[in-house]
Amino acid sequence: MxxxxxxxxxxxxxxxxxxxxxxxxxxxHRFSPPLHNLTLYGDAYFRDRTISLTRQQPCFPSATTPPSNPSSSGIGRALYVYPIKFSEPSTNTTASFSCRFSFSIIASPSCPFGDGFAFLITSNADSFVFSNGFLGLPNPHDSFIAVEFDTRFDPGHGDINDNHVGIDVNSVFSVSSVDALSKGFDLKSGREMMAWIEYSDVLKLIRVWVGYSRVKPTSPILATQIDLSGKVKEYMHVGFSASNAAASVGGSALHIVERWKFTTFASHSDAIQEEDSEEEEEEVSRNPIRPKGFGFRVSVVxxxxxxxxxxxxxxxxxxxxxxxxxxxxxxxxxxxxxxxxxGLTRMPGRLSLAEIKSATLGFNENTIVGQGASATVYRGSIPSIGSVAVKRFDREHWPQCNRNPFTTEFTTMTGYLRHKNLVQFQGWCSEGTETALVFEYLPNGSLSEFLHKKPSSDPSEEFIVLSWKQRVNIILGVASALTYLHEECERQIIHRDVKTCNIMLDSEFNAKLGDFGLAEIYEHNALLSGRAATLPAGTMGYLAPEYVYTGVPSEKTDVYSFGVVVLEVCTGRMAVGNDGTGLVDFMWNLWETGKFLTGADIMLKEDFDAEEMERVLMVGMVCTHADCEKRPKVKEAVRIIRGEAPLPVLPAKKPLLRIRSAIEAEEMIADDLVGEDLPWMTPKSNFS
Structure with a gap:
């Protein structure tokens, strides 16, 4: 946009x-708040250009050995000096919010870690649970929301371990938590880390990201459905809270927060601006003591x-x-x-569950047109839109796939995608326990159905064979969509699940790529070294070998999947045959034996241009090259298909896989926060 x-x-x-x-x-007059727009409580103190919420203290292993500093509570809190508006009683609306900050937790020598710290939103700035640490959270009778970074295992409070991230609502017992180590982050490492926290009132969803660099990871480590309506007061205080352990167990650590930005948004806009404008950054560089979010005020005196x-x-x-x-x-x-x-004809909007149920006849089984691991697709009709495909998500599957596919696809489709060769997003529903996305209905279904469907013995059943011209047009359509995702849209999108059953065909057999439940979004200048390794996601037969090995997706992993689709369209064979043979291996065998063109789909009955068929097959082969550096970009593959570029040079034998060295793999995560000199960032509210 x-x-x-x-x-x-x-x-x-x-x-x-x-x-x-x-x-x-x-x-x-120019409004100039104080240098430090924070109120400190307990042990919190300014430490150079940072804030330490707690102080290091000698360890005391038992209650019989009192601390050397009896005036120290072991609890510290730093809250923004002014309360922020979070709800509008007259309209019964609740604010959405976005927050990011950098932090580090440094233990005292020879001492166990303290309790940890929390990002805190509370109705009562002066309310503490002083008796037993509890990260300095408020009393249970006060309204509060906290995202805790917990470094002490307390099974009595439902902790999962001593290194986890959790979400608390009006209680020290987390409503949801995740093991930080299992996500690749060690809260006890002493390293400076970044955290991003977002709440969407439209989706009723809190998401938390953690990383070692300024680049926000594509996937949150924790996402939880929570409706904060009624759980927040009209005005709330925001900031941080931490505690070292209770006196009976000892513990000492510095809980340091260095950079912080917090913003609220009106629920109806529900927009989160993740990056500061260039003008804002330039202004802060000129006047580092002036917090963001404050500008000029005009008043008549x-x-x-x-x-x-x-x-x-x-x-x-x-x-x-x-x-x-x-x-x-x-x-x-x-x-x-x-x-x-x-090809975008309308802006997507929120739909009620009643509209969704009406469109699908109450999710009637007879309206099902597709079934996946995490969702079922229903055909329906909505008067204001027309024929639609409703993708209804199964929440029970989310823990198994370690992500919220509804949120992933919703974020991708609403934020970036506008292209004629992508399935058009029409709206969404998130109501109660039901979540669904609504897309345009494409009458010819998926490409996979046409390529692999066998003729029926029933003569009345229509059997359509895609012509060679239609197949080339489909390949070029998919290529156009991938070129857009990789190079032309606002941020680079790696689809991660390019396959024939995710390529839909409209009434004229034009291709439209869909299903962004596994998509990853990156800044265009983001290096692979900044991308976190995960368990490979996708479908066997379409996964690039280096992706299976490293778990790091890239533009070239999508190119590999595209190459398999090209071979599938040309040969009519599945990516993995019933006998377990991979299509790529099958085609390399034909190439090595000089029988390349015999791989063409027999359903075409040789009704194709042999030179063009060979050219397209070679594109499929080079796109599935074992060495990702030898694969072309998708737009370069298109030039070869159209005869505008020379044929690729393929080796006589199937090339071997080349994997990065262990040293290179260890260097894939870099901490680029070192040496930054950013000012304190203060809350900003656009909610009223």
Whole structure:
């Protein structure tokens, strides 16, 4: 999406306010909060350009040996000085919020770790549970939400271990938690880490990400469905809380927070802006003690102002209004043109569960058109949209796949995808225990059905064989979609599950790539070294060998899957045959024996251009090359298919797999926060 049309009026308004403030100094003043916009409690103290929530203290193994500093509570808290609005009673709406911060936990020498710390939202800034640590959380009768980074195992509080991340709501017992070590992060390592916390009131969902670098990981380590409506007061305090262990068990650590940004959003917009604008970063670099979220305020101080002195400002306002109107007209026209070009005809919106059930006849089994591991697809009709495919998610499967496929696909589809060769997203539903995504209905189903369906003995049943021309057009359509995902959309998207059953065909047999439940999103300049290794996801037969080995997805892993699809379309064979033979191995055997063209689908009855068939088959082979560096980009493969580039050079024998060395693999995670000199960031609220 092009943001320039919206940013220009805002930039113009910014300079207008500057103009007014300079010409009429009695009408405006700059709001300059104190250097530290935080209130510290207990043991918390400013430590250079950071805040330590606790203090190191001598270990005392039992209650009979008192601490050397009896005035120390072992508990510290740092809260933003002003309360933030979280709910609007008149409209019964709740704010969404986004938070990110860097932290480290450093143990005292020869001492066990303390309890840990928590990001805290509380209705009572002065409420503590002083008696037994509890991360310094409020009393149970107060409203609070906390994301805890716990370093002490206390089975009495339901802890899963001494190195976990949990979400607490009005209780020290976590509603959901995850083992940090199992996700590749050690809270006790002493390293500086980044955390991102987001709550969407639309989805009723809290998500937590943790990483060793500034680049936000694509997948959260913890995602939990929670409705905060009624659990937050109108105004809440935000900040951090920590504690060293209770006196009976000892423990000492510094819980340090260095950088922090917090923002609330109106529920109806539910938008999360993850990165700061260049203008904002530049302003902070010029004035590092001025927190973000505060700007100029214009106020009338109560005395009369000569009318002639207002003329320059009024003229500027007239120009501004005209400029905004012009920008909106041009922007709307451009968006309309872009929508027509990419095939997007309507903006997706939230649908009620009643609408979804009505469309699918109450999720009637007779309307099922597809079944997957985590979702069932129903055909239906919604009056405001037309024929739709409703993807209903099975929550019971989510723990098994270690992710929330609804959230992954929803985030991907709503945030970035606008292309004619992608299945068009029409809306979503998240109500109670039901979650569903709504897509355009494509009458010809999946490509897999046409390639692998066998003729029926019933003469009345129609059997369609895709022509060679249709197959080439399908391959080019999938290639166009992948080129868009990899190089042209706002962020690079790795699909991770490109296969023929995820390629849908419209009424004219044009290809549309769908199912983004496994997709990963990266910044275009993100290096592979910043991508976390995970268990490989996808379908056997389509997985690139280096991805199976390292668990790190890339553009080239999608290219491999695309190559398998190309071979599948040309040969009519499945990626893995019933006898367990892989299609790639089968084609390499034909290549080595000089019988390459005999692999063409017999259903085509040789009704194809042999030279073009050979060219497309060779593209499939080079895209599935064992060495990922030898694979072309998808757009380069398209040039070969169209005869605009020379044929690829294939080795006489199937190439062997080349894997990175162990040293290279160990260097794939880098901590690029070292040496940063960022200012304190303070809360900002757009919720009212």
């Amino acid at each position: 092009n943001h320039h049309h919206h940013s220009l009026p805002c930039l113009f308004l910014f300079y207008l306010i500057l103009f007014i403030s300079q010409d009429f100094p009695t009408l405006s 109560g005395f009369k102002i000569p009318f002639w002195s207002l003329l320059p400002g009024l003229a500027a306002i007239v120009v501004l209004v005209g400029f905004i109107v012009f920008s909106l007209i041009v922007g709307k026209k451009k968006i309309t043109e872009e929508g027509a070009d990419t």
